[in-house]
Amino acid sequence: MENKQIANFFAEIAELLELQGENPFRIRSYQNAARIFGDMSESVVAMVRSGQDLREIPGIGEGISKKIIEIVETGKLKFLEEQRAKVPAGLPELLRIEGLGPKKVKLFYDRLGIDSLDKLEDAAKAGKLRELEGMGEKSEEKILKGIATLRRGLGRFKLSVGLSYAEALVAYLKKAKGVKRLEPSGSLRRRCETVGDLDILAICANDSPLMDNFTAYDDVEEVIAKGETKSSVRLRCGLHVDVRVLEPGSFGSGLQYFTGSKAHNIALRSRANDRGLKLSEYGVFEIQTDKKVAGKSEEEVYKVLDLPLIPPELREDRGEIEAAEKGELPKLIELSDIHGDLQMHTKESDGKDTIEEMVEAAKNLGYEYIAITEHSKAVRIANGLDEKRLAEHLKRIDKVNAKLSGFRVLKGIEVDILADGSLDLSDDILKECEVVVGSVHSRFNMEEKEMTQRIIRALKNPNVNFLGHPTGRLILEREPYKVDLKEVIKAAIDNNVIVEINAYPDRLDLRDVDARMAKEMGAKLSISTDAHSKLQLDVMKYGVFTARRAWLEAKDVVNTLPLARLLKAIRTGT
DNA sequence: GCCGTTTTCGGCCCGACTGTTTTCAGTCG
Numbered sequence: 001m002e003n004k005q006i007a008n009f010f011a012e013i014a015e016l017l018e019l020q021g022e023n024p025f026r027i028r029s030y031q032n033a034a035r036i037f038g039d040m041s042e043s044v045v046a047m048v049r050s051g052q053d054l055r056e057i058p059g060i061g062e063g064i065s066k067k068i069i070e071i072v073e074t075g076k077l078k079f080l081e082e083q084r085a086k087v088p089a090g091l092p093e094l095l096r097i098e099g100l101g102p103k104k105v106k107l108f109y110d111r112l113g114i115d116s117l118d119k120l121e122d123a124a125k126a127g128k129l130r131e132l133e134g135m136g137e138k139s140e141e142k143i144l145k146g147i148a149t150l151r152r153g154l155g156r157f158k159l160s161v162g163l164s165y166a167e168a169l170v171a172y173l174k175k176a177k178g179v180k181r182l183e184p185s186g187s188l189r190r191r192c193e194t195v196g197d198l199d200i201l202a203i204c205a206n207d208s209p210l211m212d213n214f215t216a217y218d219d220v221e222e223v224i225a226k227g228e229t230k231s232s233v234r235l236r237c238g239l240h241v242d243v244r245v246l247e248p249g250s251f252g253s254g255l256q257y258f259t260g261s262k263a264h265n266i267a268l269r270s271r272a273n274d275r276g277l278k279l280s281e282y283g284v285f286e287i288q289t290d291k292k293v294a295g296k297s298e299e300e301v302y303k304v305l306d307l308p309l310i311p312p313e314l315r316e317d318r319g320e321i322e323a324a325e326k327g328e329l330p331k332l333i334e335l336s337d338i339h340g341d342l343q344m345h346t347k348e349s350d351g352k353d354t355i356e357e358m359v360e361a362a363k364n365l366g367y368e369y370i371a372i373t374e375h376s377k378a379v380r381i382a383n384g385l386d387e388k389r390l391a392e393h394l395k396r397i398d399k400v401n402a403k404l405s406g407f408r409v410l411k412g413i414e415v416d417i418l419a420d421g422s423l424d425l426s427d428d429i430l431k432e433c434e435v436v437v438g439s440v441h442s443r444f445n446m447e448e449k450e451m452t453q454r455i456i457r458a459l460k461n462p463n464v465n466f467l468g469h470p471t472g473r474l475i476l477e478r479e480p481y482k483v484d485l486k487e488v489i490k491a492a493i494d495n496n497v498i499v500e501i502n503a504y505p506d507r508l509d510l511r512d513v514d515a516r517m518a519k520e521m522g523a524k525l526s527i528s529t530d531a532h533s534k535l536q537l538d539v540m541k542y543g544v545f546t547a548r549r550a551w552l553e554a555k556d557v558v559n560t561l562p563l564a565r566l567l568k569a570i571r572t573g574t
Numbered sequence: 575g576c577c578g579t580t581t582t583c584g585g586c587c588c589g590a591c592t593g594t595t596t597t598c599a600g601t602c603g
Binding site for chain 2 (some may be wrong): 023024025026027028029030032033059060061062063064098099100101102103104133134135136138139142162164186197199227229230242257258260262265266267268269272273277279280281282354
């Protein structure tokens with residue numbers, strides 16, 4: 001059973017308890033558990049089987065730990081089934097309608113017997129909801145809109161997509177008179193792999209037309225709310241965007257608040273309370289006197305809570321507050337630490353540009369090396385290379401290198417890991433390559449054991465020195481294949497194989513939490529773009545974002561090394 | 575349900591907005 005499934009048990013319990021009007025703090029405990037297990041890289045099942053006490057995890061106590069043991073042992077959970085029996089099956093779905101929560105859903109069911117989207121839609125259209133207390137015509141309209149949005153199925157957007165919308169919008173808003181500062185916050189600022197909406201914070205003069213300009217933006221489909229300090233719109237692509245205007249004296253606390261995450265903020269506010277302080281988006285205040293003690297900058301807010309500034313990418317309540325308290329925050333890797341790029345394709349397989357063009361673009365980024373890693377022959381659709389073509393290609397790389405000074409093109413290949421774990425090219429030709437990236441591109445639907453053994457066998461080949469996109473996922477499009485990552489990473493360490501964070505924004509593979517586990521296990525990592533054109537070399541930043549969210553420092557990533565030391569690290573692991 | 579150098583019981587983050595109301599409940603982030 002996957003962690004995600006275990007998380008779902010608790011998320012469902014939380015919803016069912018909400019619909020029964022249970023104690024909100026009890027509900028939060030289940031929501032927390034769902035978040036904790038959903039975020040976890042290590043397999044919960046494996047932890048339980050090895051006898052680990054889950055109560056060691058903050059937020060997990062007696063009750064939930066017992067429930068997990070039951071899930072692992074029986075695949076079921078009696079408590080969940082009992083809750084399901086108490087709540088009509090259609091109600092949880094109604095909670096996904098924006099603006100509708102457990103109280104209203106329960107009211108509709110108790111009074112009108114509504115237990116499905118269709119019934120709710122009919123009742124709203126027939127004007128029956130307005131007869132209930134606390135309901136009116138506008139509420140009905142809102143519910144109908146919410147149902148329509150839900151049916152359109154617009155969910156989250158890839159970070160790269162969110163960033164490009166944010167950049168365009170910020171560039172546009174900047175032109176409004178009186179705008180002094182604009183700062184995207186939220187999950188975008190934390191560089192989460194997907195974003196659900198955009199929160200843009202602003203400082204501007206009182207008479208600034210910022211809000212008018214915002215709601216008049218070309219790409220706006222619907223204006224949801226418009227006020228002096230807060231406006232909300234939905235863009236044509238379905239992305240929800242809020243713009244909020246803050247006072248300069250509250251910008252730091254506002255930025256802190258809107259950057260989140262929710263769990264990080266709750267932990268921080270709780271910490272403020274312990275110190276007789278109250279934290280909100282307006283600042284930090286003494287509870288007794290209501291005196292404001294911080295708010296202008298984020299540094300200030302964290303400082304009065306006796307903490308150093310915690311980088312946005314770490315604010316997930318995954319131990320960053322404890323680490324900050326002990327002065328043990330990592331010195332996170334930066335884009336400028338990157339010395340080169342170790343996976344890319346040219347015209348020879350499925351890329352768009354030549355070796356020379358890739359070199360030119362890489363030099364412009366300030367790199368001192370790249371590795372050209374074409375596909376191997378098994379990936380026919382990508383025009384993969386066989387032994388003969390690869391030998392010729394390596395000669396071409398030699399020729400390019402002969403003309404370069406202060407820059408080196410490493411001879412590489414992205415060799416396919418075949419279904420049985422053997423490689424798609426002979427050892428004789430692989431020996432000629434300096435960078436051999438082993439990757440899986442086929443038979444994604446194997447059982448976990450089989451897939452794990454397949455990859456481990458490939459890693460044992462002494463010619464393989466990198467593992468490419470280790471889980472094969474495509475964000476929002478394709479689930480990772482089933483694999484025991486911990487075993488794979490262990491094998492990578494034992495066989496001196498560097499584990500890749502694929503920076504391609506559709507992949508970001510390893511994920512943040514997996515990369516963090518890899519680091520903690522002692523693995524060496526690389527960040528590579530997998531670029532298929534010279535322009536795509538720019539996606540390195542997404543890999544760095546993921547690495548930062550994984551708590552990685554420059555020393556954890558081999559392509560922060562200068563060439564000579566990189567080559568040594570590939571050969572010897574040091 | 576979780577947690578504890580103020581506690582094993584009694585707390586548990588905070589404020590805005592909306593739509594419905596004449597002071598507030600529900601929802602959201």
